[in-house]
Amino acid sequence: VAATILLVEDERKLRELVRSYLERGGFTVLSASSGAEALSLAGSATPDLVVLDLGLPDVPGETVARELRSHSATPILMLTAKASEDDRIRGLELGADDYVTKPFSPRELVLRCQAILRRGGQPAGASFEPTTFGSGELVIDEQRRTVRVRGDEVAVTPTEWGVLVALATVPGRVYSRYEIINRTRGYEFEGYERSVDSHVKNLRRKIEVDAGRPEIIQTVLGGGYRLGLSRDG
Ligand code: CA
Numbered sequence: 659v660a661a662t663i664l665l666v667e668d669e670r671k672l673r674e675l676v677r678s679y680l681e682r683g684g685f686t687v688l689s690a691s692s693g694a695e696a697l698s699l700a701g702s703a704t705p706d707l708v709v710l711d712l713g714l715p716d717v718p719g720e721t722v723a724r725e726l727r728s729h730s731a732t733p734i735l736m737l738t739a740k741a742s743e744d745d746r747i748r749g750l751e752l753g754a755d756d757y758v759t760k761p762f763s764p765r766e767l768v769l770r771c772q773a774i775l776r777r778g779g780q781p782a783g784a785s786f787e788p789t790t791f792g793s794g795e796l797v798i799d800e801q802r803r804t805v806r807v808r809g810d811e812v813a814v815t816p817t818e819w820g821v822l823v824a825l826a827t828v829p830g831r832v833y834s835r836y837e838i839i840n841r842t843r844g845y846e847f848e849g850y851e852r853s854v855d856s857h858v859k860n861l862r863r864k865i866e867v868d869a870g871r872p873e874i875i876q877t878v879l880g881g882g883y884r885l886g887l888s889r890d891g
Pocket of ligand 1: 667668669711712714
């Protein structure tokens with residue numbers, strides 16, 4: 659079954675261009691030209707991925723992203739004309755998985771969509787049994803791609819999943835931001851290291867008892883991050 663992408667872009671020509679590339683890339687595409695239309699389609703059609711333009715005529719794309727994030731972990735790829743790093747980081751802090759700055763190559767956009775959805779799929783060599791950490795506080799089930807924390811399932815985006823699985827590879831080992839990007843994405847591009855911090859921040863809000871005093875994902879000053887729980891068994 660082809661993955662469904664919800665494409666949200668108000669500029670008709672660009673929307674049609676991107677749609678045709680995505681369709682040639684094997685995706686089923688639903689499109690919306692406003693934030694309101696996007697939210698209604700996202701609710702009724704449950705897309706696998708949302709490609710979201712930030713400059714929309716009715717509401718800012720950021721508002722659409724926040725609204726989507728409030729009830730789902732559907733991956734979001736942002737299309738932004740805003741080139742400053744702070745703007746991009748803000749988008750990632752809203753829970754976007756990735757962003758592409760306009761003008762972009764439609765082929766690259768297709769590759770990014772494929773990469774995000776691959777991250778969400780079953781990783782190669784996944785174990786069949788869930789792995790538990792910290793006497794069961796954290797359970798990572800690579801087969802079902804689910805995360806349980808203190809008994810409750812937590813919805814994570816593909817990128818958050820990638821970060822968590824990367825850190826859980828060797829609990830206690832310090833992973834630099836660069837290593838985390840490499841393990842999570844399989845490719846890297848400029849200015850991305852700071853974005854790891856945004857994904858970690860979002861993850862902490864979901865899994866830590868107190869995100870202000872994180873114990874599961876620990877920051878190592880000048881080093882990176884490490885998983886603060888040991889593997890059980
Ligand atoms: Ca626009």
